[in-house]
Amino acid sequence: xxxxxxxxxxxxxxxxxxxxxxxxxxxxxxxxxxxxxxxxxxxxxxxxxxxxxxxxxxxxxxxxxxxxxxxxxxxxxxxxxxxxxxxxxxxxxxxxxxxxxxxxxxxxxxxxxxxxxxxxxxxxxxxxxxxxxxxxxxxxxxxxxxxxxxxxxxxxxxxxxxxxxxxxxxxxxxxxxxxxxxxxxxxxxxxxxxxxxxxxxxxxxxxxxxxxxxxxxxxxxxxxxxxxxxxxxxxxxxxxxxxxxxxxxxxxxxxxxxxxxxxxxxxxxxxxxxxxxxxxxxxxxxxxxxxxxxxxxxxxxxxxxxxxxxxxxxxxxxxxxxxxxxxxxxxxxxxxxxxxxxxxxxxxxxxxxxxxxxxxxxxxxxxxxxxxxxxxxxxxxxxxx
Numbered sequence: 184x185x186x187x188x189x190x191x192x193x194x195x196x197x198x199x200x201x202x203x204x205x206x207x208x209x210x211x212x213x214x215x216x217x218x219x220x221x222x223x224x225x226x227x228x229x230x231x232x233x234x235x236x237x238x239x240x241x242x243x244x245x246x247x248x249x250x251x252x253x254x255x256x257x258x259x260x261x262x263x264x265x266x267x268x269x270x271x272x273x274x275x276x277x278x279x280x281x282x283x284x285x286x287x288x289x290x291x292x293x294x295x296x297x298x299x300x301x302x303x304x305x306x307x308x309x310x311x312x313x314x315x316x317x318x319x320x321x322x323x324x325x326x327x328x329x330x331x332x333x334x335x336x337x338x339x340x341x342x343x344x345x346x347x348x349x350x351x352x353x354x355x356x357x358x359x360x361x362x363x364x365x366x367x368x369x370x371x372x373x374x375x376x377x378x379x380x381x382x383x384x385x386x387x388x389x390x391x392x393x394x395x396x397x398x399x400x401x402x403x404x405x406x407x408x409x410x411x412x413x414x415x416x417x418x419x420x421x422x423x424x425x426x427x428x429x430x431x432x433x434x435x436x437x438x439x440x441x442x443x444x445x446x447x448x449x450x451x452x453x454x455x456x457x458x459x460x461x462x463x464x465x466x467x468x469x470x471x472x473x474x475x476x477x478x479x480x481x482x483x484x485x486x487x488x489x490x491x492x493x494x495x496x497x498x499x500x501x502x503x504x505x506x507x508x509x510x511x512x513x514x515x516x517x518x519x520x521x522x523x524x525x526x527x528x529x530x531x532x533x534x535x536x537x538x539x540x541x542x543x544x545x546x547x548x549x550x551x552x553x554x555x556x557x558x559x560x561x562x563x564x565x566x567x568x
Contacts, residue, residue: 190308197304197531201515205525211548211556214515214525216352216498218417219548223464226416229454242449244441246274246425249456254425257459261384261466262398270430273437274452276444277422278382278411283309284439285378285407285426286344290315294343299329301353301532303380306346315343319534326491327354331365338369344376347396350383350495353532353543357391357495367401376432377402382411382424383496385468388476391494397427404429407436412455415465417547421451472497475553479546482557487564497547500529504540507567511538514567518542521566522559 201214212219221227245251251268259265266272275281282305290296292314298306300319310317320337323330334345345366349358366377379396387393397408408427413419426436458464479499480492488501503514511528519525529541546553 189312193308197527201519201525201527204516204519208520208523208525210519210523210525211552211559212525213544213546213548213556214519214527216545217419217547218497219552220417222416222418223458226418226454226458229457230451233450233453236450238450238453240449242274242446242452244446245437246272246447247449247452247456250274250452250459253456253459254427257462257465258395258397258427260462261393262395264398264403266397266427267430271427271433273426273428273433273440274447275424275426275440276447277413278380278409278424279305280422280440280443281407281409281424281426282306282378282380284436284443285409285428285432286310286315287313287439288407288432288435289344289376289378291343293341295339295341296343297334297337297345298534299334299346299348300534301327301529302346303348303352304531307534316341317534318342321537322351322354322356324539327351327356329358329362329365331362331369334366335369338373338375342373342375344378345370346378346380348380350387350393352380352383352496353498353527353529354500355493355496355498357387358394360394363394363396363399363402366396367399370405371401375405377406379406379408381408382414384410385415385465386472386497387469387495388473388492389494393495405432407432415468416455416458421448423447423451423455472547475546475548475550478550479544479553479557482554483544483560486557486560488560497545499544499546500541501544502539502541503563503567506564508540509567511540511542515542517566518563522562524556524559 198215205212251272255268286309290313294315296310384393396402396406411424490501493499515528527543530536530538
């Protein structure tokens, strides 16, 4: 008896493939999006405090009250609105789970979901597993801003949801207030939900601020805001995130969450709740990452690659089309094996594998590692001849 796959078109994610290739080649891994440095020792000590203190059994399904409360207060401080900790805040096992549960809560067979691409690779499988139909809308070339006329044209009577991601992975584009207002206008009086991936909310540069969709009075009633403590505090392996949504949506969201993971690791929730009591621990994140962005951009300018400095996230795109016509996948493999610097080909973020000769680097690494990678990238032409 053979098993018929529900995702026959899905293979091993490019992030796993490139990270393994980097390990095999002993390359500097600027491909997969994880920090190359540790968390604040204070946070690690708090985890030890709560694991040793016996906080190791199931937490409440929606998250411990202390973490939901401090997260609501943090949202009030950074975004200007206060979600109800009992009915609108849910702690989950990573933002990927939050996105999956949100899609599952609202998408039915035949529903259309608008995906702005290039897009993170977990969106489409979540839609397909729920028998929805992804409708792809390309972002503007160059700066990856949203073409709102194309979004408007993509909306149909079958549209059930729109996937949003800001700061954007892979491009680093940060939505403006104008973007948020235009989305609100487009779906006004329509039964369309929004699933907003905001995992890089604290990583913005050059004075730009993150505009959460939950902060918009109209959109708040239709939106699942999916966030990540792991991305903010350099602990992606902890897989801990959250979902903010109005009570009616949260109720449906939790019905899915309780049968996916039920609850999230207990001692880390207690540790984060105490850690978040000091706002500077998250308010200082933009400055921390801007230093790394600036260092990487300065070094990248000394290579033959072309780029626009990232506005947010810990990713930087670079174009090589003026140097070579080889595919981005081939270049990524050659760079990993020959220059020993691993990156991600951007074609993997497109449904049709569109190849614009752009690659993505993760600059969430120690300065010495970034500097060595940049030195190696100066020899890029040697592998293109």
